[in-house]
Amino acid sequence: MWLSFYDSICLIPFSYFLFVLDLLVNHLSRLYPMITKLSDDLSAMSLDGVHLTLTSEAGDVNILRGVDLSVTTGEAVGIVGPSGGGKSTMMMVIAGLERASFGTIKTAGIDLAHLTEDELALFRRDNIGIVFQDFHLFPTMTALENVAIPLELAENPNTRNNAFDRAKEQLFSVGLGDRLLHYPSQLSGGEQQRVAVARAFVSSPKILLADEPTGNLDGETGKIIVDLLFDLHERVGTTMLLISHDQTLATRCDRVVTLADGRIVDEHLGEGPGG
Secondary structure, eight states: OHHHHHHHTTTSOHHHHHHHHHTTOGGGGGTOHHHHHHHHHOOOEEEEEEEEEEEETTEEEEEEEEEEEEEOTTOEEEEEOOTTSSHHHHHHHHTTSSOOSEEEEEETTEEGGGOOHHHHHHHHHHHEEEEOTTOOOOTTSOHHHHHHHHHHTOSSHHHHHTHHHHHHHHHHHTTOTTOTTOOGGGSOHHHHHHHHHHHHHTTOOSEEEEESTTTTSOHHHHHHHHHHHHHHHHHHTOEEEEEOSOHHHHTTSSEEEEEETTEEEEEEEOSSTTO
């Protein structure tokens, strides 16, 4: 069934489909209660000797080449490096959206290699918020509806019943209280990214993954979005991994890691509270 679904809308990036599917598998929590229970007790993320090799017509391509990284609970880590160095791929591996070829990945205390695709989708729903560069809002839904989606599909009936109230509060917190019923096409790029940030934080995720969140925004709007991310990170205490080509932006984190050619080549303290 899912194959035909993908085939019918294959023009949209596959990573976006995985993100959408995460929002549709709430019923799986009844089948895998241990995933949610374990992830409630542990947080942060770690990569140990992680390799990722993809096959192409030209031969094997080594994307990640033995990455070792540990992020503590509540820490903000900036990931920088040249384009094609493996930054976004590493984020995909941490989120379980891409399987590593070798090595150990633990996210929110869970070894992702032991989870099926369905279990990974459930795990992401309950533990991870993602902010994409391209917003990834549902065009036929209002800002309020977009933010409420993760809550409407939650296992807890109280969460589902209060979904729109919480979504409204989150939109007010990002300065969009007057845009609740606007559709993405009626919002500026910066406003759309605010909606995406609100959606990522509305379920209070243990981990936030932000992949070039300012990449499609002008400098001034990008600064507003970054200030918003750090404000929510500090208030909520979410562990944050921020991928950026902007070294100055990454320096606002507690720690800055440079990834090049699939390897970590530098690591130093940032200017954040934990730096």
